[in-house]
Structure formats: C-alpha cells, structure tokens
Amino acid sequence: MSLIIDSVAKRFARFPALNGVSLNAPQGAFVALVGPSGSGKTTLLRILGGLEEADSGSVRFADLNWLSMPARERKAGFVFQQYALFKHMTVADNIAFGLRVRPRRERPSRGEIRDRVQELLRLVQLEEFGGRYPSQLSGGQRQRVALARALAIEPRMLLLDEPFGALDAKVRKELRVWLRHIHDKAGVTSIFVTHDQEEAFAVADLVAVMNAGRIEQYGAPADVRRDPKTKFVAEFLSA
Amino acid sequence: MKRILSLLAAAAIFATTSAQAADITLLNASYDPTRELYKDLGDGFAAQWKAKTGDTVTLNTSNGGSGAQARAVIDGLQADIVTLALAADIDAIAKTAKLLPDDWQKKLPEASVPYTSTIVFLVRKGNPWKIKDWPDLVKPGIQVVTPNPKTSGGARWAYLAAWAYAEKAPGGNAGKAKEYVANLYHHVPVLDSGARGSTITFTKRGIGDVLLSWENEAQLALKESPGQYDVIYPSRSILAEPPVALVDKNVDRHKTRAVAEAFLNYLYTPEAQLIEAKDFYRPRDPVAAAKYKSQFPNIPLATVESDFGGWEKAQSTHFADGGVFDQIYQPGK
Amino acid sequence: MSGKFQNPTQDPLLLRIFLSLVAIGFVALFLVLPLLIVFKEALADGLGKAFAAIIEPDALSAVKLSLLAAGIAVPLNTVFGISAAWAVAKHDFSGKTILVTLIDLPFSVSPVVSGLIYVLVFGLQGWFGSYLLDHDIHILFALPGIVLATIFVTFPFVARELIPLMVDQGRDEEEAAISLGASGFSTFCRVTLPNIKWGLLYAVLLCNARALGEFGAVSVVSGHIRGQTNTMPLHVELLYNNYDYVGAFAVAALLALLALLTLVFKTILEWRYADELAAMHRH
Numbered sequence: 001m002s003l004i005i006d007s008v009a010k011r012f013a014r015f016p017a018l019n020g021v022s023l024n025a026p027q028g029a030f031v032a033l034v035g036p037s038g039s040g041k042t043t044l045l046r047i048l049g050g051l052e053e054a055d056s057g058s059v060r061f062a063d064l065n066w067l068s069m070p071a072r073e074r075k076a077g078f079v080f081q082q083y084a085l086f087k088h089m090t091v092a093d094n095i096a097f098g099l100r101v102r103p104r105r106e107r108p109s110r111g112e113i114r115d116r117v118q119e120l121l122r123l124v125q126l127e128e129f130g131g132r133y134p135s136q137l138s139g140g141q142r143q144r145v146a147l148a149r150a151l152a153i154e155p156r157m158l159l160l161d162e163p164f165g166a167l168d169a170k171v172r173k174e175l176r177v178w179l180r181h182i183h184d185k186a187g188v189t190s191i192f193v194t195h196d197q198e199e200a201f202a203v204a205d206l207v208a209v210m211n212a213g214r215i216e217q218y219g220a221p222a223d224v225r226r227d228p229k230t231k232f233v234a235e236f237l238s239a
Numbered sequence: 240m241k242r243i244l245s246l247l248a249a250a251a252i253f254a255t256t257s258a259q260a261a262d263i264t265l266l267n268a269s270y271d272p273t274r275e276l277y278k279d280l281g282d283g284f285a286a287q288w289k290a291k292t293g294d295t296v297t298l299n300t301s302n303g304g305s306g307a308q309a310r311a312v313i314d315g316l317q318a319d320i321v322t323l324a325l326a327a328d329i330d331a332i333a334k335t336a337k338l339l340p341d342d343w344q345k346k347l348p349e350a351s352v353p354y355t356s357t358i359v360f361l362v363r364k365g366n367p368w369k370i371k372d373w374p375d376l377v378k379p380g381i382q383v384v385t386p387n388p389k390t391s392g393g394a395r396w397a398y399l400a401a402w403a404y405a406e407k408a409p410g411g412n413a414g415k416a417k418e419y420v421a422n423l424y425h426h427v428p429v430l431d432s433g434a435r436g437s438t439i440t441f442t443k444r445g446i447g448d449v450l451l452s453w454e455n456e457a458q459l460a461l462k463e464s465p466g467q468y469d470v471i472y473p474s475r476s477i478l479a480e481p482p483v484a485l486v487d488k489n490v491d492r493h494k495t496r497a498v499a500e501a502f503l504n505y506l507y508t509p510e511a512q513l514i515e516a517k518d519f520y521r522p523r524d525p526v527a528a529a530k531y532k533s534q535f536p537n538i539p540l541a542t543v544e545s546d547f548g549g550w551e552k553a554q555s556t557h558f559a560d561g562g563v564f565d566q567i568y569q570p571g572k
Numbered sequence: 573m574s575g576k577f578q579n580p581t582q583d584p585l586l587l588r589i590f591l592s593l594v595a596i597g598f599v600a601l602f603l604v605l606p607l608l609i610v611f612k613e614a615l616a617d618g619l620g621k622a623f624a625a626i627i628e629p630d631a632l633s634a635v636k637l638s639l640l641a642a643g644i645a646v647p648l649n650t651v652f653g654i655s656a657a658w659a660v661a662k663h664d665f666s667g668k669t670i671l672v673t674l675i676d677l678p679f680s681v682s683p684v685v686s687g688l689i690y691v692l693v694f695g696l697q698g699w700f701g702s703y704l705l706d707h708d709i710h711i712l713f714a715l716p717g718i719v720l721a722t723i724f725v726t727f728p729f730v731a732r733e734l735i736p737l738m739v740d741q742g743r744d745e746e747e748a749a750i751s752l753g754a755s756g757f758s759t760f761c762r763v764t765l766p767n768i769k770w771g772l773l774y775a776v777l778l779c780n781a782r783a784l785g786e787f788g789a790v791s792v793v794s795g796h797i798r799g800q801t802n803t804m805p806l807h808v809e810l811l812y813n814n815y816d817y818v819g820a821f822a823v824a825a826l827l828a829l830l831a832l833l834t835l836v837f838k839t840i841l842e843w844r845y846a847d848e849l850a851a852m853h854r855h
Contacts, residue, residue, distance in 0.1 A: 050751070058626075071751060072750050078753060084744035086748070087745075089766075097752055097754070098752035098754075101754040152752075153752055159751075301797040302796060313695075314695035314697060315712050317713065435813040436813075443741065459815075
C-alpha cells in the first residue's frame, strides 16, 4: 500500500512548476517536502490533494490510480497554511463537516458523528471548544481544529501545506511534536510541506529536498544530512 | 347524491349559457386627453352591444402622445382601433407597417373624423394681460405656452392655427405668416413634448401667461380648477380633426372585426355624439351640436385640406426636418 | 504641547462635526425632504382620497404588475448573479474579463435605450416580430416584455455586489470542503452561500428596489394599456398627466413605502444577527 509518484510534471502558463518528480514512500510514512519558495513542493502537494491537475505523470496509492480520481473521492485530508476553517460554523461543525457531506449510504448517524467529533476534540486537546467559532480561537488552536477536521474523514493520506507557517516559533515547536505524535497514533501516510529544514528534519521519516521543480535528494533525514548529493542540498542544509 | 346531481345540473346550465355569451375585448390606441371620452363611449357602446347580442364588450384604452402611439402600433401593439390626433400619424401606420390600407380615411364618414376640436387660449382668471386675439400673443413680455410641433400633434394644430390667422389677416401672405409664427415662438419659454405636458406647465407649474390649448383640454382645466382660468376664443382658429380608424390586420387576426367596426360606427350615432359633446368635443351631429351650442362658440375655422393643401403637404412644408419650423425656431436664439 | 491626550489618528473635533453636518444636511435635503414632500402631497386632500387612489382598479392592477415583474426579475437575476460571481471568483477561465464587462453593460446604457433594444428585436418591424405574431406569442406590450426590460436594467446588481465579495473571500474554504469529500453543489450550499448571505441580502434588496421603480425601459415596451400594462411608476405618470396630482403622489408614496419597508426589514435582520455579522467581519 505504498505511495508511488512517477514523473509528475506541471506548468503554469510558461512557468515549469514541476519538472518530472518521482518518489516512493511506504504506507504510514511521514514524508517532508522541503525547499525554498518556488521549488514546487506546494504544487506537488496540491496535485496529490486533487486541488491541481498534473500535466503528466502518474501516482499510485493504496492500489488506486490516484490522479484519475476526483478530489472528493480521494479521502486525502488537507490542512492549509491559513487553516481554511469554515468561519460561519462552530468548531464541532467544522470537524463534523466531512462526515456530514457523505452520501446517505455511507453517512454515520447523528450520534456516531457526535461521538467521533468528541473523540477528535480530545485528540487535539480542545474538548471544551466545540461550541466556539473559529474567530474566537488563537492561531494554534485553529490549526489543531483544521487537523481534527482532516482526520475526521479517516483519510487515506494526510496532506499538510506549511501548517505552522502562520504561527510563532514557540507554538511551531510544540505543534510539530504534537503532530508527529498524532501521526503515529493514527498511522496515516502524511506528506508535510515546509520551507523550514530544521522542522522537516526533526519530524519526518523521509525528506525530499526540492529545488526548481525537481527533487534534489530524497531519503531518511540522517542519511541526507550525512551525505548531501548535490551542491544545492549541501548549501540548503547549512543555511 | 341529489345535491351532487343538482350541482352538476347547475354547472351544465352555467357552462352552456356562458358558452353562448362571448367576452370580447377591444384595444384602442389613443392620444393623450381622451381618457374620460373613451371611458364614457366604451360604456355606452358596451351597453348597446350587450342588449343587442348578449356579448360583453370591454374597451381597453392605451393613452400616450399621438406620434408615440402610432409608433407603438407599428412596433406591434395589438390595437384593434386607433383614435389619434392627426391623420398623418395614422398614415404612418399604413405606410410603414401596412396594417391598414392607404385609403383608410375614406372608410368612415366625414373623412373618418367623428368629432372635431379647435385651438383656443387659456388665460389666468380675470385675463390680467387682456389677451383677446392672436396679435396680443406677441405683445412685449407676454409668455406663451405651447408644445413642440416636432413631437406633439396638438402643437401642430396650434402652429397651423397661428399661421392661418396671420395669412388671412388683412394684408397677410405666406411671408407675413412666417414672420408672425417666428415671433410667436420667440415668446415661448418652454417647449414641452406633449399637449398634456404644456397644460401642466401652465396650470400646475404656473409658467406663462397664455396656453395654446385644445378646446376640450381648456374646458377640462376650467372644470378641474374652477375659478382659476378663463377660456378666450380668438377671432379665428383651425378645425382640428382627430381621426379614427380600424386596424385591419389586427382585427382580422383577433377576429374582432365586427365589433370593432360597430364601435367605430357607433361614434357617429346620436347617442355617442351627445357623449362627445358633453366631454367638450365638437360633434358632427346637428342635434347634439344644437343642444351644446353654448359650449362651442362659432368662430371661423381654417382647415388643413383647404388652407394647407392636405396633411402630407403641411407636414413636409412645415414640420419635416429642415421645414419652416426648423428654420424659424432655433433654441437659445 | 498641550497636556490633554489626543488620539493622533483621529481628525480634530471641529472637522468631524463639520463633515457630519455636511453629510446629514445632504441626506436631509436630497433624500428625506423629497420623500416628505411626496407624502405631504399625497395626503393633501386627506387620507381617504389618497387611499381611494390606491385601491382604484387601474392602480391596483399597476401594483400587481409591478410586484409580478419584480417577483420574476429579482429571483432570476439573483440566480444569475450568484452563478456569475461563483464562476468568476472560484474559477479561472479565459473570457473572464469579457464576462465582467458584459455584466456591467446595462449600467452604461440608458434605460430608454435598453427598452428600445427590445423593440428592435421583438417589435413588428424588428427581427422576430413577424414570427412571434404569426405564432400568437406576445412579448412586447405585454408582461413578458415588461419582465425582460426589468431583468435587463437590474441585471448587474447582484453580480456586482457578490463578485468582489467572493473574490475577496478566496477559495480556501471551498478547496477544504472539496478535499473533505463534498460535491460541488454541496460545497456551494454549505460553504459558499453562508459566507455571502449578507452581501446577497443587500444586493437582492437593491435589485428589488430598482425593479419596482424602473421607468424608462418599461415605458418603451409597455404599451401603456390602462389596467393591464402599466406598472406603478407608469401609473404615477399617467395620473399626473391626467391632472390627478393627489392620486399620482399617493401611488408614488406607496412606492416609497414599499422601498422603506424593505429597508426596515433589512435593518431588523442586521440587528437580530448583529453578533454573527460582527464575527464574520473579525476573523
């Protein structure tokens, strides 16, 4: 049930965002895509989430032809940098959203949904906050709600786009530890985009260093650090 | 069960009797001041028709500027009959849209004009400026209110009345007439687009010293606002002949020809002529004319046919682009 | 340096008072005063006369026609406006600028010209006139023509209000909804629509007011058939032209009342949901 990305490419008008990117990851891995802005990491993430279309290439995951599935069938939970919480809904309703929009056949009962929401609130340590609105929460709290919301749909894959980018350094450190912990508990394959190499290396099982639409090096953090294969990677790590 | 049967029977009877009595609607495209007139005429005709045939006739009327109404009929307004201010407007419908024959005017008596009117002066109560006749209109400081002949049917009658007076005055000719009319329009502060607009300018807005008005409009103003105005009859005026016509193509499509023709013929009957006279339109019928003699002072009236060579000639000479009116009236001068 | 603490970003008191007075004076003179005069003239002969003018059959049918025309035009334009705003804000496609320019077209065209366009297309001397007549289809000088003219002039209101609003709100929430498994329609109903509801309400009210009050375009296509194709504004003109000034002002006052009523309704809604409104603006 591993993730196989093969030669995925994408241009925006004349700009080549992704120049044929390939990587393999085992089921349940925590993969970090790291690199400077414009390196294509967010584009790759959005393609995996179905929010962008690739020009060419293929992705196989959970034995499915991933890119031919429409976004809403993929069950790829997406966590945005700016949280993208539904501002007119309570925290509980936000988390329940993915369950409520399921087709009738697959939809859990009201009671089941309520229990699941409570469970997730406990998981992200926001048990008392179910009735609050996003505008009443701090940045860190909002991101935790976003994560709970993505986890609610029992995703096959968790995609996080610079999830801590809008938060201050202390909160970032706390949350990335906590995120890793959640990942381990849930056992879901996660792809995590960041420009912060310290964060990537601290938290991921596998790291892909990207530059100008290409993966410069891909491997376990310790391996990459010990043995940078290109000049760019070496410079990037020392920054 | 018995109740249902009797209800069914009643329904059946109702259905059959209603099937026999038809509901017919006629649309009359008319010019502005005729609301009261055609309401009264419509009621009168409907009563007569119902007594004769059992059918109910409803006369719907659309009112607007004569030219604008002609335009609407040309563009598809489904009028069964038109009752407009000038023959020229109905000619336009015949020529442009071919909805009625070019010789429509011959189809009804008196060249399709069942009632006539004329142009008179409406002044403030007590006639403070002592306006008696046409020359008084161009005394220094007098302000005359009349609509724009390019857009208003009534205004064209007023223009022609003024012209006819000046031409027929002792020592008068076409040149003198043009001079007089030019002078007259220099005394006009506001040229409204329609007769109603001018009347409102004079009465409600209080502008001007004298209004050149349809006779029936002037009498209506007297009735609506008693004690505020006087009507002055000049020494001579024009015979204003608002024509009526059947819109052949439309009545054939609506299958209302019989009723529409009957209504137009009705306008010439003694009963209708009395209604028209009551509403201040000069009737053709001598009996009605005698009855309402006091309402309609007898003054010499010029006609478009005899004094202006017919509407087509009058229209092209005076009111077409570049015609006499355009030559004498330049706004701002 | 004076000892008093002054808020450095606030204008001096005198300036604020002056500007407020100018604003209030302007509103009073150009909005409130004419409205008051309309009501005063309507009641010049007493409440009974004014009321009689409104329940007179021709007036009542004008009210019905106005409400019917608005009742058709406003929902249609709302659906169109929401669709156009959604397409422009949440998607990329070539021809977006052309669409937005076309939406603004009715604003730049005089209402009378708008009416004339329909005469040119549907009139007897126009493109489809003969065809329509042969098939006994009546567009001009009947309800459809009036509705079309009303739709044209109120076309842009909802779209113009919603497009900047939705563009400003961005696509994040919609993308989140899709990633969570919602269909396009579900996303629209549960996520997009609630976020725009206040803007939408305002736009619909504007659209409605304009639809009820439209004169020029409707006048050209109406045919002015008493009791049948006169809307309220046309009926006001008709009464005025018949020297029935009290009647004209009475119907005009009714129009003004309808407009004021919708404003009151909007204010009540805003007051009831004040908290929600404030929360939405804060985030």
